[in-house]
Amino acid sequence: MEKLVEDIIKESTTRSQEIRKQGLAGVEQSIREAQDYATREADQIAGGTRTETSAVRNRLTSREKQNVRLAYLAEKNRIVDEVLDDVKARLRDFTQDESSYRSFLVKTIARGLEATPSENVKVCLSKRDAQRFKDTKLLEEALTLAQVKKKIRFSDEPITTVGGAALVSEDGKICTDCTFEAKLTQLQPQLLAEISRILFA
Amino acid sequence: MKRIVQAEKDSERALLEAQQEIAQIRKDLPNRIAEMRDKILKNAANQRERELVEAERAGSAEAERIATDGRKHLEELSNIPEARRKQAVEKAIHLILS
Numbered sequence: 086m087e088k089l090v091e092d093i094i095k096e097s098t099t100r101s102q103e104i105r106k107q108g109l110a111g112v113e114q115s116i117r118e119a120q121d122y123a124t125r126e127a128d129q130i131a132g133g134t135r136t137e138t139s140a141v142r143n144r145l146t147s148r149e150k151q152n153v154r155l156a157y158l159a160e161k162n163r164i165v166d167e168v169l170d171d172v173k174a175r176l177r178d179f180t181q182d183e184s185s186y187r188s189f190l191v192k193t194i195a196r197g198l199e200a201t202p203s204e205n206v207k208v209c210l211s212k213r214d215a216q217r218f219k220d221t222k223l224l225e226e227a228l229t230l231a232q233v234k235k236k237i238r239f240s241d242e243p244i245t246t247v248g249g250a251a252l253v254s255e256d257g258k259i260c261t262d263c264t265f266e267a268k269l270t271q272l273q274p275q276l277l278a279e280i281s282r283i284l285f286a
Numbered sequence: 287m288k289r290i291v292q293a294e295k296d297s298e299r300a301l302l303e304a305q306q307e308i309a310q311i312r313k314d315l316p317n318r319i320a321e322m323r324d325k326i327l328k329n330a331a332n333q334r335e336r337e338l339v340e341a342e343r344a345g346s347a348e349a350e351r352i353a354t355d356g357r358k359h360l361e362e363l364s365n366i367p368e369a370r371r372k373q374a375v376e377k378a379i380h381l382i383l384s
Contacts, residue, residue, distance in 0.1 A: 090293045097297030101304035108308030112315055119319040120326070127330035134334040138341035145345030146352060153356030160363050168371060172378045179383070189383060268382050276378050283374040284366055 161285060168280050169269075173247070176265050180214075180248040187218065193263045194227035194250050198235060201261045203254030205236045210250050212243035 180186050194208055208224060224237050237252075244251055249264035269276070 086289070090289050093290065093293040093297050097293075097300045101300045104301065104304040104308060108304075108311065112308075112311050115315060116319060116322065119323060123323040123326040127326050130327070130330040130334055134337050137334075138337050141338060141341040142345035142348065145342070145349045149349035149352045149356075153352055153359075156356060157359055157363070160360050164363060164366065168374050168378070171371070171375045172382070175375060175379050176382065179379075265382065272381055276381060279377050279381065280374045283377060284370055285363075 161281070164284060165277060165280055168284070169276070172276075173265075173269075177247055183217070186248065187221075187223065190214070190218070190248075190250060191223060191226045191230060194224065194237075194252065195231035197250060197252035197261045197263045198227060198231040198233055198237065201252045201254060201259055203235070203256075203259055205255035206238075207240040207253045207255060208237055208250050209240040209242065209244045209253060211246045211248070214248070214250075215239060215243050 179189075190210075197208075198206060208227075210218065219239055224239070228235065228237060240253065244264070246264040246266055249266075249268065251264055251267075252261040253259065
C-alpha cells in the first residue's frame with residue numbers, strides 16, 4: 086500500500102516535471118527565435134548607422150575642403166591678377182622709353198607684315214604713337230627688317246591700345262593684331278602657367 | 287484506500303498546476319518577447335544616436351583642422367617673396383616682348 090502511494094506521487098512528480106520541461110523548452114525556443122530576429126534587426130540598424138556616420142563626417146569635411154579649395158584658388162587668382170596688373174603697368178612704362186619701344190615697334194610691324202598676306206598694308210597705332218612716330222622712318226625700317234616688297238602706310242584712324250600695332254590690308258579684310266592687348270590675350274594660357282609656376286611651385 | 291485516493295488527487299492537482307504554470311508562461315510570452323525586442327532595438331537606436339553625435343563631433347573637428355590648414359596655406363600664399371613676384375613679372379614681360 087505504502088509502495089503504491091509512493092509510486093503515484095513519484096509518477097505525478099515525474100509527469101509534472103516533464104510538462105514543465107517541455108513547456109519551458111518551447112518558450113525558450115520562441116524567445117531564442119525572437120531574440121535572433123531582433124538581433125538581426127539591430128545589426129541592420131548598426132550597419133545603417135555606419136553608413137550614416139560616414140556620410141555625416143564626409144558631409145562636414147568635404148564641405149570644408151571645398152571652401153578651403155575655393156578660398157585658396159581665389160587667393161591664387163588674386164595674386165596672379167596683381168602680377169598681370171604689374172605686367173600691364175610695366176608695358177605702359179616700356180612705351181615711355183622711346184628708344185627701346187621704337188625698336189620693339191619696328192620688329193612688331195615687321196612681323197605683322199610677314200603675317201599679313203596683302204600687298205598694301207595700313208599700320209594702325211595708338212593716337213600717341215601715331216603722333217610720335219608718324220614723321221619718322223619707322224615703316225621703312227620695318228619693311229627693311231621684314232625684307233618684303235609691300236606698300237605700307239600709317240592708317241588715319243588711331244586705335245585704342247597701350248602699345249604695339251595692328252596691320253590691316255588695304256581692303257580692310259585682313260587684320261594682324263600685334264598690340265599688347267592682343268599679345269596678352271594670345272599668350273594668356275602660357276603667361277598664367279609661367280606666372281603660377283614661378284609663384285606657387 | 288483513502289491514502290491512495292488522496293495521492294491520486296494530489297497527483298492530478300500537481301499536474302494541473304504544472305499545466306497552468308506553463309499556460310501562464312505562454313500567455314506572458316508575447317509581452318516578454320515584445321519587451322526583449324524593444325530592449326534590443328532601443329539599445330541599437332541609442333547606440334546609433336551616440337555614434338551619430340560622435341560622427342558630428344569628429345566631422346566638425348576634422349573640418350576645423352582642414353579650415354586651420356587652409357588658413358595656414360592662405361597665409362603662406364600672402365607671404366610669397368617680392369623677388370618671386372618680380373621674377374614672374376619679368377618672365378611675363380619677356381614672353382610678351384619676345
